[in-house]
Amino acid sequence: MAQTLTLSTLTFDGAWVLLRQPMLRVPGVDKFVPTESISASDQADRQRSAWMAAAQSGDQRAYTRLLGDSVALIRAVARRQGVPVDALDDVVQETLLTVHRVRHTFDPSRSYDAWLSAIASRRAVDALRSHGRRDRREVRDELAIDQHADRDDASTGAEREQEAQRLRKAIETLPPGQREAVEQLGLKERSLAEAAEQTGRNTGALKVNLHRALKSLRDRLHGES
Amino acid sequence: MSDAPRHDALIDALGEELTPVRRLPPPWLRTLGWLAVVAVMAAVLFWRYGADTMLHRWHAAPDLGLAAFGAVTTAITAALAAFALSVPGRSTRWAWLPVPSAVLWIGASGLGCLRAHIPGMAVLDMREANHCLIFIVSFSIPLSGLLIWLLRRACPLRPVLTAVVVGLASAAASASLLEICHNVDAAASDLVMHALAVAIVVTANLVMGGRLLSRA
Numbered sequence: 361m362a363q364t365l366t367l368s369t370l371t372f373d374g375a376w377v378l379l380r381q382p383m384l385r386v387p388g389v390d391k392f393v394p395t396e397s398i399s400a401s402d403q404a405d406r407q408r409s410a411w412m413a414a415a416q417s418g419d420q421r422a423y424t425r426l427l428g429d430s431v432a433l434i435r436a437v438a439r440r441q442g443v444p445v446d447a448l449d450d451v452v453q454e455t456l457l458t459v460h461r462v463r464h465t466f467d468p469s470r471s472y473d474a475w476l477s478a479i480a481s482r483r484a485v486d487a488l489r490s491h492g493r494r495d496r497r498e499v500r501d502e503l504a505i506d507q508h509a510d511r512d513d514a515s516t517g518a519e520r521e522q523e524a525q526r527l528r529k530a531i532e533t534l535p536p537g538q539r540e541a542v543e544q545l546g547l548k549e550r551s552l553a554e555a556a557e558q559t560g561r562n563t564g565a566l567k568v569n570l571h572r573a574l575k576s577l578r579d580r581l582h583g584e585s
Numbered sequence: 586m587s588d589a590p591r592h593d594a595l596i597d598a599l600g601e602e603l604t605p606v607r608r609l610p611p612p613w614l615r616t617l618g619w620l621a622v623v624a625v626m627a628a629v630l631f632w633r634y635g636a637d638t639m640l641h642r643w644h645a646a647p648d649l650g651l652a653a654f655g656a657v658t659t660a661i662t663a664a665l666a667a668f669a670l671s672v673p674g675r676s677t678r679w680a681w682l683p684v685p686s687a688v689l690w691i692g693a694s695g696l697g698c699l700r701a702h703i704p705g706m707a708v709l710d711m712r713e714a715n716h717c718l719i720f721i722v723s724f725s726i727p728l729s730g731l732l733i734w735l736l737r738r739a740c741p742l743r744p745v746l747t748a749v750v751v752g753l754a755s756a757a758a759s760a761s762l763l764e765i766c767h768n769v770d771a772a773a774s775d776l777v778m779h780a781l782a783v784a785i786v787v788t789a790n791l792v793m794g795g796r797l798l799s800r801a
Contacts, residue, residue, distance in 0.1 A: 418605035427596040453595055460599045462740035464606040465672050475674035482673075482742040564598035571595070 405473045413468035426472075427456055433473060434480040441484035447491060454483040457571065490578075530580050531573075538573035541566050609739055612668035612675075619664050619732055623758045626724070630765040639765055648693050655690030656761040659683050663754035667732060670747045671739035671798075680746055683753055690757065694776050717763060721782035724759035725752075729790055733797050741798045748794030752787035759786070 408426055415423035431452055438451040458479050466475050531542055544555035545566065552563045559566070609615075643650035663683035669675045732751045741747040760779060 415603065416606050416608055418603060420600045420603050423603050424596050424600040427599060428593075431592055449592070452592055456592070456595055456599065458740070460602070462673065465609045465740050467608070467611070467672070470674065478673040478675075478742055479740070562601065564601040567594060567598045568602060 401473075405471050408472040408476075409466075409468050409470070412463070412466050412472050416463060416466065416468075427459070430456070430459070430476055433476060437477050437480040438484040438487070441481055441488065443484045443487050444491070447487050451480065451483050451487045453571065454486070454575070455480045457568075457575070458483060526581065527577070530577050533580075534573050534576065537561075537565070538569045538576070541569035542573045542577075545570050609672070612665060612672065615668045615735060616661070616665045619668075619728075619735060620661065622731060623660065623728065623762070626762055627765060630762055634766045636765070639767070642767070648696050652690055652693035653761060653764045655686050655688075655693055656757045656764065658686035659690050659757035660754055660761055662686055663750050663757060664732065667736060667747055667750045667754055668739070670743060670750060671736045671741040673740050673742055677743065677746065680750055683750065683757075687753065687757070690760075691780075694779060715778070717767075717778045718782045718785075720763050721756060721759040721779070722785055724762055725755040725782075725786040728755035728758050729786065729794065733790075733794055736798060744798035745791060745795040747798055748790045749787055751794055752790030753783075755790075756783040756786040 408429060411419075411422040411426035411429075415426060434452050434455045435448050438448050443451055455476075459476065462479070466472065531539060534542065540559055540561075541555070544550050544558060545552070550558065552566060555566055556563045561569075639653075643653070666679045666682040669679040670677065729751055732755060733748075736747065736751070760783070
């Protein structure tokens with residue numbers, strides 16, 4: 361039984377190397393791993409699981425250490441998925457925000473690395489898709505410029521006005537905190553400190569709200585077109 | 586890393602925002618919660634229709650009993666698979682869990698059309714078959730809705746796959762409930778209606794649920 365499980369769960373690269381080494385079942389981890397590597401990567405994984413468990417009960421220090429520690433892993437996952445270097449940081453940020461939002465779904469008896477990798481790999485796929493969309497649009501735009509060299513200025517103006525209208529409408533539908541952040545930081549171009557003074561919120565909350573607002577605006581506007 | 590400070594700012598901000606959270610219960614426990622609602626619906630139907638007709642059908646045609654067993658098992662395994670799939674890091678192989686019981690359910694229902702009819706029991710006509718379709722679809726809507734609402738509390742990273750499994754769970758649960766108040770023998774038209782109902786429910790979930798779950 362143990363042997364068949366071992367074979368069927370080894371689907372990652374280099375499985376043949378691992379097959380030659382003695383195997384051990386790690387508690388809480390759904391796969392068999394070679395005894396030699398347990399001390400290093402699995403202990404780190406268990407440490408991260410413990411930090412997340414502490415974070416779930418509100419331990420800020422454990423949480424910031426954990427997130428700091430997660431950045432390298434997220435980058436590695438994104439790179440493996442083929443995310444271009446200039447987009448890696450976007451994936452890191454999106455993943456960190458998702459981790460924050462769904463931290464209650466983590467089960468401390470299981471691997472933190474597996475949980476994080478699943479989220480990071482999803483965000484990497486999202487990033488690749490939005491890159492693909494942008495590239496396709498750029499190609500279409502070039503064709504449009506070739507075919508309509510003298511574009512009617514009035515219609516361009518109308519189009520822009522329509523786009524601005526759509527953006528304004530999308531901003532109006534944001535939750536109050538996010539709308540406030542966009543208005544203060546994006547539209548009125550205030551500094552973080554000024555915006556914090558104006559709204560009575562701390563700069564951390566403003567930053568998070570702005571980031572979320574930009575994400576949902578991006579999703580909404582890209583999703584529509 | 587040149588961008589490290591940017592992440593530090595976000596990490597600090599998230600740290601400041603941190604509040605204690607209630608951990609999500611394990612998938613099997615959440616599955617029991619959803620099944621409890623199905624059980625309440627079943628209890629109401631039993632109270633209204635009794636179990637005699639159902640038992641008579643199963644006694645006269647054991648394949649119908651087998652199909653019902655397949656439907657109930659599919660509802661349970663598909664719900665469990667949906668809850669497991671909605672937790673990051675769980676294997677996508679969970680999606681295979683309801684497949685054997687779904688094959689039993691559909692296979693046994695199909696065989697039902699090949700044998701002789703149960704003596705003394707009406708064969709389904711088109712009006713009755715329509716009734717089945719409406720029953721399954723209308724029971725599936727609240728059951729799917731409830732499942733999707735519960736799943737949104739988790740983090741379904743594969744919304745489309747999860748939505749298909751949700752559709753299967755609710756269609757199977759509805760078909761199981763229909764079993765209680767079904768007073769006709771199975772026929773080809775019945776099977777077609779069942780298949781159509783299941784297809785409608787699964788497709789509707791695929792289209793709607795994928796979108797509803799992806800924002801979760």
